[in-house]
Amino acid sequence: xxLRRKDLLGMADLxxxxxxxxxxxxxSLKEISQRPIKKVPTLRGRTVVTLFYxxxxxxxxxxxxxxxxLSADTVNLTVAASSAVKGETLADTAANLQAMQPDVLIIxxxxxGAPHYLARRLRCGVVNAGDGLHEHPTQAxxxxxxxxxxxxxxxxxxxxxxxxxxxSRVARSNILGLTTMGSRVVVxxxxxxxxxxxxALGAEVTHSLEEAVRDADAIMMxxxxxxxxxxxxxxxxxxxxxxFGLAPRHLGLAREDVIVMHPGPLNRGVEISPEVADGPYSxxxxxxxxxxxxxxAVLLLLIGER
Amino acid sequence: MHLLITGGxxxxxxxxxxxxxxxxxVDGRIxxxxxxxxxxxxxREVLDAAGLVVVPGLIDMHVHxxxxxxxxxxxxxxxxxxxxxxxxxxxxxxxxxxxxxDTAAVxxxxxxxxxxxxxxxxxxxGAISVGSRGEALCExxxxxxxxxxxxxxxxxxxxxxxxxxxxxxxxxxFELLVISHAEDLHLRAxxxxxxxxxxxxxxxxxIPAAAEEVMVFxxxxxxxxxxxxxxxxxxxxxxxxxxxxxxxxxxxxxxxxTAPHYFTLTDEAVCGQTPDAALNPAYDTNAKVNPPxxxxxxxxxxxxxxxxxxxxxxxxxHAPHGLLExxxxxxxxxxxxxxxxxxxxxxxxxxHEGILTLGQLIARMSTHxxxxxxxxxxxxxVGAPADLTLIDLEREWTVAVNAFASRSRNCPFxxxxxxxxxxxxxxxxxxxxxxxxx
Numbered sequence: 001x002x003l004r005r006k007d008l009l010g011m012a013d014l015x016x017x018x019x020x021x022x023x024x025x026x027x028s029l030k031e032i033s034q035r036p037i038k039k040v041p042t043l044r045g046r047t048v049v050t051l052f053y054x055x056x057x058x059x060x061x062x063x064x065x066x067x068x069x070l071s072a073d074t075v076n077l078t079v080a081a082s083s084a085v086k087g088e089t090l091a092d093t094a095a096n097l098q099a100m101q102p103d104v105l106i107i108x109x110x111x112x113g114a115p116h117y118l119a120r121r122l123r124c125g126v127v128n129a130g131d132g133l134h135e136h137p138t139q140a141x142x143x144x145x146x147x148x149x150x151x152x153x154x155x156x157x158x159x160x161x162x163x164x165x166x167x168s169r170v171a172r173s174n175i176l177g178l179t180t181m182g183s184r185v186v187v188x189x190x191x192x193x194x195x196x197x198x199x200a201l202g203a204e205v206t207h208s209l210e211e212a213v214r215d216a217d218a219i220m221m222x223x224x225x226x227x228x229x230x231x232x233x234x235x236x237x238x239x240x241x242x243x244f245g246l247a248p249r250h251l252g253l254a255r256e257d258v259i260v261m262h263p264g265p266l267n268r269g270v271e272i273s274p275e276v277a278d279g280p281y282s283x284x285x286x287x288x289x290x291x292x293x294x295x296x297a298v299l300l301l302l303i304g305e306r
Numbered sequence: 307m308h309l310l311i312t313g314g315x316x317x318x319x320x321x322x323x324x325x326x327x328x329x330x331x332v333d334g335r336i337x338x339x340x341x342x343x344x345x346x347x348x349x350r351e352v353l354d355a356a357g358l359v360v361v362p363g364l365i366d367m368h369v370h371x372x373x374x375x376x377x378x379x380x381x382x383x384x385x386x387x388x389x390x391x392x393x394x395x396x397x398x399x400x401x402x403x404x405x406x407x408d409t410a411a412v413x414x415x416x417x418x419x420x421x422x423x424x425x426x427x428x429x430x431x432g433a434i435s436v437g438s439r440g441e442a443l444c445e446x447x448x449x450x451x452x453x454x455x456x457x458x459x460x461x462x463x464x465x466x467x468x469x470x471x472x473x474x475x476x477x478x479x480f481e482l483l484v485i486s487h488a489e490d491l492h493l494r495a496x497x498x499x500x501x502x503x504x505x506x507x508x509x510x511x512x513i514p515a516a517a518e519e520v521m522v523f524x525x526x527x528x529x530x531x532x533x534x535x536x537x538x539x540x541x542x543x544x545x546x547x548x549x550x551x552x553x554x555x556x557x558x559x560x561x562x563x564t565a566p567h568y569f570t571l572t573d574e575a576v577c578g579q580t581p582d583a584a585l586n587p588a589y590d591t592n593a594k595v596n597p598p599x600x601x602x603x604x605x606x607x608x609x610x611x612x613x614x615x616x617x618x619x620x621x622x623x624h625a626p627h628g629l630l631e632x633x634x635x636x637x638x639x640x641x642x643x644x645x646x647x648x649x650x651x652x653x654x655x656x657x658h659e660g661i662l663t664l665g666q667l668i669a670r671m672s673t674h675x676x677x678x679x680x681x682x683x684x685x686x687x688v689g690a691p692a693d694l695t696l697i698d699l700e701r702e703w704t705v706a707v708n709a710f711a712s713r714s715r716n717c718p719f720x721x722x723x724x725x726x727x728x729x730x731x732x733x734x735x736x737x738x739x740x741x742x743x744x
């Protein structure tokens with residue numbers, strides 16, 4: 001049982017069967033994290049390198065924990081964007097890492113397509129941990145796992161994705177992954193944050209939070225980058241949270257068993273009210289738990305059988 | 307020195323001529339254009355052009371030769387060698403060199419290098435503003451006297467509308483053409499490709515068509531206000547074509563050009579050309595160009611503009627960059643692609659597909675650019691400089707960037723099969739390129 005691919009670069013080129021395989025594998029691996037000794041020897045002797053050009057704590061840590069629970073050796077390299085400007089090129093950094101014979105390189109980079117650029121040059125597997133505004137496939141996979149656990153299926157659901165779609169790789173990967181699995185995706189946000197062509201990606205588009213969450217099975221709130229205010233993508237946080245912040249009153253519009261999701265970190269009181277974030281519909285911490293399981297599955301499926 | 311070119315089909319839009327003719331060249335000028343066999347060949351060197359088309363030397367009015375300053379990308383010598391190989395006997399070189407061509411000294415240096423190379427004629431374009439910084443006007447009279455054919459802040463558009471007005475008025479004083487790189491830098495923001503469904507899919511920041519169109523509209527309006535001759539560079543959108551078409555209909559003194567990539571490629575080219583490009587995009591930096599490759603509707607509108615005359619000229623915006631600028635992640639890559647050695651082959655597709663007649667194409671690649679720039683060439687009339695291009699319309703060839711004369715390799719057409727090629731070029735009666743016997 002393995003993925004017949006060297007790299008995991010995006011949800012765009014994953015089939016429904018491949019997504020199903022990753023989710024099934026992740027579900028079966030969750031139990032390891034419940035054990036007193038949270039470790040299996042499957043990837044013993046394998047080397048997993050994380051190369052992060054953007055600050056990240058949870059994604060990098062989630063990958064590292066996933067690798068360690070499978071007994072892989074992990075090395076983390078964080079490159080400050082400022083030093084990358086003056087320092088060596090991405091190609092040189094990658095070539096140097098390649099020379100140290102890793103099995104998988106996990107990369108996060110501010111440039112869309114950077115993982116694709118590396119994947120063409122490197123013999124080792126490349127996992128995209130977020131590239132620019134493009135994709136964040138393991139986030140989408142953990143979101144799919146979380147929804148599937150709550151609903152028992154992925155087809156025929158309505159999922160609302162709300163907020164800054166323009167700058168969100170989480171939104172892109174989820175639109176692609178959810179529609180591949182047969183869900184209906186409605187995105188909502190101010191027009192300044194809705195890029196053209198979302199319908200071509202498979203999403204329905206609205207400017208109304210209420211319309212998006214009506215009869216939704218899952219609501220995914222996106223983190224608002226606060227610097228967008230200075231760039232005039234929105235007027236004030238006050239107006240944004242009034243129109244696009246998820247509050248308890250919205251949940252009555254959704255299905256009774258709706259789940260509320262957020263990729264973190266939260267801006268409490270901006271895109272999501274504390275009552276909702278901590279309330280009974282929230283699965284935000286399950287997402288984090290599933291993140292480890294999904295990343296274990298991806299590592300296992302990419303390099304477990306080599 | 308007498309040279310007789312026999313047996314060719316002469317296509318000269320300047321005299322509305324498309325017929326078999328022999329051409330006699332004496333001392334670098336066209337001495338006679340006569341019916342086949344009418345000019346005695348005794349004692350004369352003869353160039354057999356049977357089966358070929360003989361046209362006034364092609365002129366590309368928008369190239370970057372990179373010298374002075376970025377000689378690792380291109381020099382006047384390598385750039386003009388690429389030009390003559392592509393059939394171009396004249397090129398207009400943009401001023402964004404290092405230093406910027408904003409003084410007569412830089413202009414004279416470029417012309418000296420061109421003379422030393424002895425290949426295509428080079429018509430330097432001076433800067434609109436000192437250092438192309440958009441602050442102070444350059445000395446247009448002096449630039450013109452030194453040999454500049456036009457002024458432009460290509461690559462660094464003039465954002466200040468008042469400065470653009472003054473530039474147009476001041477250029478008019480000295481009968482100098484102003485070439486506008488029409489782009490609103492605020493609207494472009496940090497965009498790296500056309501804004502649309504493809505940029506959304508790829509997660510790349512978009513450059514809307516409006517970033518070009520609002521400036522095209524501004525500049526044609528200023529041309530109408532000032533009466534100065536304005537030329538819009540590298541038109542890429544349907545909206546720009548329409549704005550220019552209407553401005554011309556109202557009598558504004560406006561001309562424009564487009565480039566082969568704008569009537570050949572769409573923004574999908576950023577994904578690369580592999581069969582699974584849409585799912586596994588290549589982020590091909592050779593398809594990163596400014597203005598960006600647009601949509602299929604824009605491609606169709608640009609073709610229609612070339613057909614109906616809204617677009618006057620084809621110029622390839624030859625923009626050499628090295629691996630330093632191109633073998634990097636897409637967002638970090640420089641904009642621009644090289645075109646001198648593929649421009650004619652790609653443009654001939656318009657003829658093969660019935661969009662343009664051969665005469666219309668040669669008008670847009672020779673006669674019109676010569677007239678717009680006010681430089682010699684573009685016609686095969688008696689007394690004109692003997693700048694000629696000989697084209698084999700049937701020659702099939704494959705684009706191979708590693709065989710290019712250009713010093714750079716940033717071409718998105720690698721491996722393309724093209725039909726039609728310049729097999730010889732003469733500048734002032736001198737054979738500067740020939741591949742007649744392949």
